[in-house]
Amino acid sequence: MKPAAEVTFTPVEILTRSAKVLLVRQYAPTDLLPLVAMYRVFEPKRVAQGLPPPDVPRITQWLDQLQHKSRALLVWDGARVVAHAILCPISDAAVEFTIFVHQDFRRIGLGTALTRLAVAFSEQCGFAEVFLTTEISNLAALRVYRRVGFHVSSSFGEECEMKLVIGGSPPRQVPVT
Numbered sequence: 001m002k003p004a005a006e007v008t009f010t011p012v013e014i015l016t017r018s019a020k021v022l023l024v025r026q027y028a029p030t031d032l033l034p035l036v037a038m039y040r041v042f043e044p045k046r047v048a049q050g051l052p053p054p055d056v057p058r059i060t061q062w063l064d065q066l067q068h069k070s071r072a073l074l075v076w077d078g079a080r081v082v083a084h085a086i087l088c089p090i091s092d093a094a095v096e097f098t099i100f101v102h103q104d105f106r107r108i109g110l111g112t113a114l115t116r117l118a119v120a121f122s123e124q125c126g127f128a129e130v131f132l133t134t135e136i137s138n139l140a141a142l143r144v145y146r147r148v149g150f151h152v153s154s155s156f157g158e159e160c161e162m163k164l165v166i167g168g169s170p171p172r173q174v175p176v177t
């Protein structure tokens with residue numbers, strides 16, 4: 001992974017299928033409180049490998065730990081955080097991806113758009129592979145991940161691991177003039 005100071009996400013707007021314009025930008029420590037506010041009312045709790053945690057103390061603790069070891073993108077509707085994408089390095093080449101979209105903002109293409117932005121940001125950060133784990137019963141998540149290009153790499157019980165190789169193609173040959 002390139003050092004955090006070297007790579008920054010350029011804020012971008014998303015136009016949803018419901019014609020809402022939302023702002024995506026990289027998480028900063030000052031965003032902790034609005035992010036906790038999203039998770040306080042997020043439903044259902046514990047939907048993805050026990051996350052998000054069920055109450056504010058555990059949400060705060062989880063997010064505090066995350067900010068030391070991962071990078072994240074937030075989606076804003078005005079002053080309100082409505083989605084959170086987490087990129088947690090698992091090696092120099094691979095990153096683990098997790099996404100949470102507030103229930104009021106689902107099924108309008110936001111999860112797909114944010115996943116695409118997170119994959120592009122992973123590539124910008126120098127990663128070659130993005131991994132994730134999801135429950136095989138999470139049909140919305142599977143639909144998003146497949147649409148973005150993830151494939152199942154292994155499965156275990158009720159869960160599967162999915163993988164997307166990025167930056168895997170050889171550099172394009174540019175003719176020397």
Ligand SMILES: CC(C)(COP(=O)(O)OP(=O)(O)OC[C@H]1O[C@@H](n2cnc3c(N)ncnc32)[C@H](O)[C@@H]1OP(=O)(O)O)[C@@H](O)C(=O)NCCC(=O)NCCS
Binds near residue numbers: 044048106110138139
């Ligand atoms: C999974 C999640 C991120 C998807 O976000 P989203 O903003 O709703 O995603 P999109 O709108 O881009 O796409 C969702 C797709 O799943 C479809 N979908 C939703 N629920 C579905 C279901 N129960 N069965 C089948 N398809 C479903 C939607 O119709 C949509 O498909 P379409 O665009 O072809 O209509 C969101 O549902 C979420 O945050 N869930 C709770 C947390 C979670 O499970 N995170 C994943 C951790 S692995």
